[in-house]
Amino acid sequence: MLARGAAAKAAASERVRVGVMGAGGRARALIRSFAQHPEVELVAVADLDANRLPEGLQEAAPFQRQPIRAESDFRRLIDDPSIDALVVGTPDHWHAIPTILACQAGKDVYVEKPDGHNIVEGQRMVAAMRRHGRIVQMGSQHRATQRLQSALEFARSGKLGKCLTAKAWESSRQGAIGFPADEPPPPGVDYDMWLGPAPQRAFNRNRFHSTWRWFFDYGTGDLGNDGVHRLDMAIAVLNAAAEAQGEPPVRLPRRISAAGGKWYFDDAQEFPDTLQVTYEFDARPAPKILTYEMRLWAPYPYLGQSEGAAVFGDEAYLIVSNKEWVAATKRGEVLAQGAGDSSEAPHVANFIACLKSRQRPYCDLETVGHPASVLCHAGNIAARVGRELLLDPETEEFLDDPAANALRTRPEYRRPWLLPEVG
Numbered sequence: 362m363l364a365r366g367a368a369a370k371a372a373a374s375e376r377v378r379v380g381v382m383g384a385g386g387r388a389r390a391l392i393r394s395f396a397q398h399p400e401v402e403l404v405a406v407a408d409l410d411a412n413r414l415p416e417g418l419q420e421a422a423p424f425q426r427q428p429i430r431a432e433s434d435f436r437r438l439i440d441d442p443s444i445d446a447l448v449v450g451t452p453d454h455w456h457a458i459p460t461i462l463a464c465q466a467g468k469d470v471y472v473e474k475p476d477g478h479n480i481v482e483g484q485r486m487v488a489a490m491r492r493h494g495r496i497v498q499m500g501s502q503h504r505a506t507q508r509l510q511s512a513l514e515f516a517r518s519g520k521l522g523k524c525l526t527a528k529a530w531e532s533s534r535q536g537a538i539g540f541p542a543d544e545p546p547p548p549g550v551d552y553d554m555w556l557g558p559a560p561q562r563a564f565n566r567n568r569f570h571s572t573w574r575w576f577f578d579y580g581t582g583d584l585g586n587d588g589v590h591r592l593d594m595a596i597a598v599l600n601a602a603a604e605a606q607g608e609p610p611v612r613l614p615r616r617i618s619a620a621g622g623k624w625y626f627d628d629a630q631e632f633p634d635t636l637q638v639t640y641e642f643d644a645r646p647a648p649k650i651l652t653y654e655m656r657l658w659a660p661y662p663y664l665g666q667s668e669g670a671a672v673f674g675d676e677a678y679l680i681v682s683n684k685e686w687v688a689a690t691k692r693g694e695v696l697a698q699g700a701g702d703s704s705e706a707p708h709v710a711n712f713i714a715c716l717k718s719r720q721r722p723y724c725d726l727e728t729v730g731h732p733a734s735v736l737c738h739a740g741n742i743a744a745r746v747g748r749e750l751l752l753d754p755e756t757e758e759f760l761d762d763p764a765a766n767a768l769r770t771r772p773e774y775r776r777p778w779l780l781p782e783v784g
Contacts (some may be wrong), residue, residue: 369399370426376402377716380438381448382459384408384417385570387473387500388450394709395448396421401713405430407438410570411549433551435459439466446716449473450500454559454579457482460497461781464489471712473500475585475734476726480757481770481780483731483738488783490726496719498712499730501593503683504723505708508701509594512679512686515697516601521688522676524602525647529591530654531583533667537628538572541565558771558778567629575630582632585737587668588653593724593733594681595651595670602672603644611649612732613754614640619743625658634658638740643754653740742768 370376379401381392385408396403403421406429408414414431421429438444439462447463449456449472457477460470464486476483476499490497503509543563546552552564559578562568567576574580600610621636636655641648654663664671666682677696679688687698708723715722724730735757742765743750751760759765774780 370402370424371400373402376400377713378402378404378443378445379448380405380407380441380444380446381417381450382407382435382438382455383450385410385413386450388448389413389417389420390705391448391450391471391473391500391709392417393420393424394705396424397706398709398713402427403429404444405432405438405441407432407435409433409551409554410547412547434554436462439463439468444468446470446712452573452579453581453585454478455557457486457780458558458778460486461489461783464493464495464497465781465783467493467495469496469712469716471498471500471709472726474589474730475499475581475737476730477734478579478581479768479770480735480738483734484757485780485783487727487731489781492783496712496715496722497726497730498708498715498722499724499726499734500705500708501590501724501730501733502705502708503590503594503703504597504729505705505711506701506703507707508684508686508699508703509597509681511699512681512688513597513601515688516598516672516679517605519602519605520677520696521602521605521672521674521679523606524599524672524674525649527595527599527649527651527670527672528654529588529595529651529670530656530663530666531587531591531668532654532656532659532661532663534660535583535634535657537626538567538575538630540629541567556775558774558780560773560775575632577631580632581737582741583655583657584632584636584638584653584740585734588655588740589733589737591668591670592651592653592736593729595672596733596736598670598672598679598681599649599651602674609645611642611644613642613735613757614651614739614752615643615754616641616749616751617739617743618749619740619747621655621744632741633744636740636744638743640736640740651736653736738769 446469546564634657638653640651669682685700
């Protein structure tokens with residue numbers, strides 16, 4: 362496999378040299394997908410957990426001609442002038458700073474979803490991308506799949522009719538994480554760097570690999586984890602249907618309200634396990650509504666899918682999930698359908714192609730990734746403050762609500778990991 366994978370590589374002059382930040386979780390899958398691409402040379406992988414680095418490097422080794430450099434500090438990847446692009450496959454609280462620094466260093470970036478830990482981080486990432494003329498692809502890999510692209514093509518046919526409402530949901534049971542006691546960090550882990558800009562805390566396994574996403578300091582809950590995919594799918598189909606009607610696309614909502622909380626699991630999680638968010642868009646010629654429902658305790662699907670999105674028109678509706686899509690009439694007659702997996706390989710290929718063409722990728726941070734992330738952040742903020750929020754879509758600030766606006770960023774960034782300024 363080594364010879365076959367390496368032999369499939371393009372000439373060195375045609376290859377993009379890539380560094381990956383992270384070696385486990387999503388980063389490990391991205392390492393393999395980038396390494397497999399014939400026009401990619403994976404130069405280095407950085408991870409602050411020495412226990413994860415060997416497995417990450419092993420994912421890429423069969424597809425590389427040259428040994429891959431292992432680093433403990435991601436800044437060595439950014440400082441390496443031979444690296445063209447940085448891949449960020451870290452927890453949410455470590456998305457913004459590396460992305461901004463990489464843009465400032467003249468590198469393009471593939472960053473996992475959501476774009477940042479909070480709204481201000483995402484805005485700063487977009488500003489860095491613009492100022493330095495970089496390509497930034499957010500890792501909502503569904504955008505590049507043939508499955509979603511074929512669903513969008515159908516929506517553009519106009520057969521859904523006029524669409525005013527859409528829905529996204531998570532309805533699959535997850536487990537409790539308990540209340541483990543604090544303990545010393547595992548050997549080989551640079552825990553101070555893992556915390557990064559987040560507040561200083563004693564090590565706890567719940568606040569580390571995998572389960573970090575359930576805590577305000579590091580993650581964005583399941584709304585930012587899985588919900589960002591479903592919301593983005595719904596927006597994509599809704600806008601494709603609007604295009605067929607000659608209507609402008611929606612971007613950010615004007616009103617956001619949320620109901621729910623941590624009502625089911627008795628454990629250390631901070632984000633809701635039960636949640637419904639309503640987004641109202643000042644669309645033309647009529648407003649549009651998108652709702653999001655989260656039931657992390659439900660052992661059954663909704664509308665036939667455990668995770669999905671649906672757009673409802675006055676002629677037909679369309680449901681899209683991780684594996685398939687179907688459009689049907691009011692009588693249940695199937696108009697069209699499609700299937701396919703959610704592999705990130707087409708998304709990676711789209712990113713690499715755009716590095717060369719300098720065209721916007723499928724999940725361009727400015728026009729697609731950041732707006733989808735703002736939906737998640739705004740929904741979480743509405744749930745935390747417990748009231749309807751009015752959003753200024755231009756400034757991405759909440760009107761007359763200091764408490765909600767305070768949650769648009771961190772109270773404080775822990776030195777030396779301050780959020781970089783973008784002049």
